[in-house]
Amino acid sequence: MEISSKENTQLFSNTILLVDRSSFKSESSASKEKQSCCGGIKVFLGALSFVYFAKALSGSYLKSTITQIERRFDIPSSLVGVIDGSFEIGNLLIIILVSYFGAKLHRPRIIGAGCLIMSAGTFLIAMPQFFMGRYEYERFPSIINSTVSISPCLKDKSQTLLSALEKPQAKINAGCVQTVAIIGPIFGFLLGSLCAKLYVDIGFVDLDSVTITHKDVQWVGAWWLGYLIAGVISVLAGIPFWFLPKHLPKPEGRKDSSTSSEQSEFITEDNKDHQKSYQQNVKIAEMEDFLPSLKNLFGNPVYILYLCASIIQFNSLIGMVTYKPKYIEQQYGRTSSQTNFVIGLINIPAVAFGIFSGGLIMKKFRINVLGAAKLSLGSSFFGYLLLLSLFAMGCENSDVAGLTVSYHGAKQMTDYEQALYSECNSGCACSKNDWDPICGENGVTYISACLAGCHASNGSGEHTVFFNCTCVGTLESPSQSSSAVVGLCQKGNECPKMFLYFLVISVITSYTLSVGGTPGYILLLRCIKPHLKSFALGIYTLAIRVLAGIPAPVYFGMAIDTACLKWGSKRCGGRGACKLYDSSALRYVYLGLTLVLGTVSIFFSVAVLWVLRKKSSPQDETLSTNRERGTRGTKSRKTNFVNSDHLIQTTYWPEKETRL
Numbered sequence: 118m119e120i121s122s123k124e125n126t127q128l129f130s131n132t133i134l135l136v137d138r139s140s141f142k143s144e145s146s147a148s149k150e151k152q153s154c155c156g157g158i159k160v161f162l163g164a165l166s167f168v169y170f171a172k173a174l175s176g177s178y179l180k181s182t183i184t185q186i187e188r189r190f191d192i193p194s195s196l197v198g199v200i201d202g203s204f205e206i207g208n209l210l211i212i213i214l215v216s217y218f219g220a221k222l223h224r225p226r227i228i229g230a231g232c233l234i235m236s237a238g239t240f241l242i243a244m245p246q247f248f249m250g251r252y253e254y255e256r257f258p259s260i261i262n263s264t265v266s267i268s269p270c271l272k273d274k275s276q277t278l279l280s281a282l283e284k285p286q287a288k289i290n291a292g293c294v295q296t297v298a299i300i301g302p303i304f305g306f307l308l309g310s311l312c313a314k315l316y317v318d319i320g321f322v323d324l325d326s327v328t329i330t331h332k333d334v335q336w337v338g339a340w341w342l343g344y345l346i347a348g349v350i351s352v353l354a355g356i357p358f359w360f361l362p363k364h365l366p367k368p369e370g371r372k373d374s375s376t377s378s379e380q381s382e383f384i385t386e387d388n389k390d391h392q393k394s395y396q397q398n399v400k401i402a403e404m405e406d407f408l409p410s411l412k413n414l415f416g417n418p419v420y421i422l423y424l425c426a427s428i429i430q431f432n433s434l435i436g437m438v439t440y441k442p443k444y445i446e447q448q449y450g451r452t453s454s455q456t457n458f459v460i461g462l463i464n465i466p467a468v469a470f471g472i473f474s475g476g477l478i479m480k481k482f483r484i485n486v487l488g489a490a491k492l493s494l495g496s497s498f499f500g501y502l503l504l505l506s507l508f509a510m511g512c513e514n515s516d517v518a519g520l521t522v523s524y525h526g527a528k529q530m531t532d533y534e535q536a537l538y539s540e541c542n543s544g545c546a547c548s549k550n551d552w553d554p555i556c557g558e559n560g561v562t563y564i565s566a567c568l569a570g571c572h573a574s575n576g577s578g579e580h581t582v583f584f585n586c587t588c589v590g591t592l593e594s595p596s597q598s599s600s601a602v603v604g605l606c607q608k609g610n611e612c613p614k615m616f617l618y619f620l621v622i623s624v625i626t627s628y629t630l631s632v633g634g635t636p637g638y639i640l641l642l643r644c645i646k647p648h649l650k651s652f653a654l655g656i657y658t659l660a661i662r663v664l665a666g667i668p669a670p671v672y673f674g675m676a677i678d679t680a681c682l683k684w685g686s687k688r689c690g691g692r693g694a695c696k697l698y699d700s701s702a703l704r705y706v707y708l709g710l711t712l713v714l715g716t717v718s719i720f721f722s723v724a725v726l727w728v729l730r731k732k733s734s735p736q737d738e739t740l741s742t743n744r745e746r747g748t749r750g751t752k753s754r755k756t757n758f759v760n761s762d763h764l765i766q767t768t769y770w771p772e773k774e775t776r777l
Contacts, residue, residue, distance in 0.1 A: 173301025
């Protein structure tokens with residue numbers, strides 16, 4: 118989310134640049150009148166906003182389904198990270214072709230085709246649901262619509278556990294687009310919350326035969342349904358572009374204010390040959406100027422330092438956002454539906470408000486490029502400082518027999534795989550690979566009813582109660598048998614309170630980090646020569662995608678996997694998805710990696726500010742003050758705002774003064 122705001126701004130700028138350079142062609146008066154009705158810039162921006170909404174919804178929904186996909190297909194977090202990173206790989210594969218052919222072909226139809234490709238991709242993600250059979254969860258046979266007392270403790274080793282057979286498988290314009298782009302993730306996570314409550318095989322099986330609810334640890338929601346919805350939305354978003362003209366009419370207000378560069382594009386029919394020759398010469402000149410431009414760009418210390426700071430910060434933010442739903446589920450014992458609802462309804466609006474606040478501060482106080490650097494740095498510093506406080510807002514591990522505590526109550530566990538068996542369940546033929554947890558009345562969770570030594574059960578579904586569980590006896594009277602119910606035991610009494618504190622700090626942190634988004638982007642634009650802006654933005658976007666968008670989910674997932682206490686086993690053999698995490702280890706790995714990357718990013722931001730201060734010498738500031746004398750009122754303040762940026766630019770390139 119923090120990421121989408123900057124990337125969408127860049128994409129929008131590039132799109133508007135394409136439209137601005139070549140869309141306004143002179144045509145006959147009748148054609149102009151027709152185009153002004155159905156092919157105007159407002160229609161184009163409206164359709165483009167819808168495309169941004171569809172793209173943002175698809176991307177955010179992908180992140181909301183990570184835990185569902187992981188559980189459904191029994192895969193570790195590192196592999197899920199590869200799936201998430203492939204979203205950026207797909208962008209990189211097509212961006213070169215679009216950049217090359219975009220200037221030659223029908224731009225609106227290219228956008229429409231892009232929407233179709235995007236919808237095809239979302240449909241493709243949902244396809245495994247229809248080809249990989251129904252989802253099967255582990256549940257003892259006695260739970261399946263039965264009130265007969267059957268012993269979970271299988272004394273006959275030839276007897277095997279059965280699996281349940283139910284589960285199948287311009288500013289205002291920019292503001293409008295950015296607003297819609299922020300709304301997209303909100304709807305994406307809310308859609309994820311809704312789908313997480315629906316059973317994964319809804320429409321394929323009789324739901325009355327499903328014996329678990331969305332609160333069960335083995336529950337998998339209808340993750341695939343949201344992708345189908347997102348695909349349909351993408352198709353609808355692309356439809357208007359197939360009916361837009363190739364060139365948009367020139368606005369009336371711009372006819373008299375055309376620059377010489379614009380006038381060269383509005384030539385008469387008699388000069389078409391001259392235009393083609395001119396364009397060919399321009400292309401040749403641009404190709405010859407590529408290496409010098411690249412050298413000039415990478416010779417700009419502010420740009421390079423800010424690029425490094427952004428890459429590292431985006432690694433931190435992408436990793437944090439990707440696995441935030443998983444962290445909330447595992448740390449605070451929340452369901453996927455609750456997690457997605459909280460992120461969509463609370464965190465993302467905080468991000469949107471932060472971006473808006475940053476732009477408002479820049480405009481109201483007329484902050485120059487040096488002030489923008491300070492605001493961006495301050496935003497990151499206080500944001501990560503707040504993030505540091507989240508280390509104290511975690512929950513302790515649940516007491517799980519054989520994993521976090523022994524069957525006798527000891528807290529120190531070393532070889533937990535061997536500790537799953539104890540004297541109390543030695544008479545049962547239990548498998549250590551099963552994961553169908555029950556909660557004993559002593560407050561300890563057991564991996565299965567068999568490992569809890571339960572000899573009888575009553576009820577069905579989530580209302581099943583196990584009796585005569587030899588391992589659930591109290592410490593005071595170990596020989597006394599007790600009962601247990603389906604599901605994990607609730608975490609400590611302090612956990613709900615900690616979750617509330619986490620939400621409050623998380624929202625404030627999201628807002629604080631987002632405030633620096635707009636100032637940082639303005640800093641990026643103002644530290645570059647005007648004729649290199651488009652090229653610089655392209656390099657910036659490419660670097661963020663390649664060096665942050667692709668690797669961050671992978672190595673964050675690998676780090677999170679190290680905190681796993683109980684791995685599942687695939688039916689075909691091999692290690693599956695993690696069933697239970699060490700809460701403390703997960704907290705230190707997830708937050709620690711985020712903070713380390715954020716801290717390194719802050720050091721680069723400090724270097725950016727230092728270089729800007731060094732280039733803006735006291736003599737330049739005195740000169741700026743002398744230039745401003747004699748001005749009056751608002752004009753004086755405006756001149757100060759412009760000259761301060763002008764001084765920074767002319768310090769870099771004294772041979773040619775440039776002004777934004």
